[in-house]
Amino acid sequence: MVALSAYVLLALLVEKAFTLSRHTSDILGIIDTVICAAFLADFFVQLGTARNKLHYLRWGWIDLISSIPALPVALGTNGANCPGTPRSARSSRY
Numbered sequence: 001m002v003a004l005s006a007y008v009l010l011a012l013l014v015e016k017a018f019t020l021s022r023h024t025s026d027i028l029g030i031i032d033t034v035i036c037a038a039f040l041a042d043f044f045v046q047l048g049t050a051r052n053k054l055h056y057l058r059w060g061w062i063d064l065i066s067s068i069p070a071l072p073v074a075l076g077t078n079g080a081n082c083p084g085t086p087r088s089a090r091s092s093r094y
């Protein structure tokens with residue numbers, strides 16, 4: 001999961017630092033959505049196996065929020081164009 005977090009941060013940096021073609025941005029967006037799905041699945045696996053679910057949710061809610069790509073989709077942008085996107089919170093956990 002740390003590698004996925006690093007990829008997301010790198011992709012955000014690349015999209016902010018360089019002008020990318022629409023096709024490249026779309027590909028990065030698709031990959032990011034797949035990574036969000038992986039984090040969402042991990043959240044539910046971790047929650048399901050936690051002995052104390054309430055204790056897990058003290059930090060686990062960050063994983064839940066960071067796995068939701070709905071904000072950029074609702075705004076009609078990809079994650080890199082939406083400053084403060086919840087997905088960037090994912091990196092603060094690791």
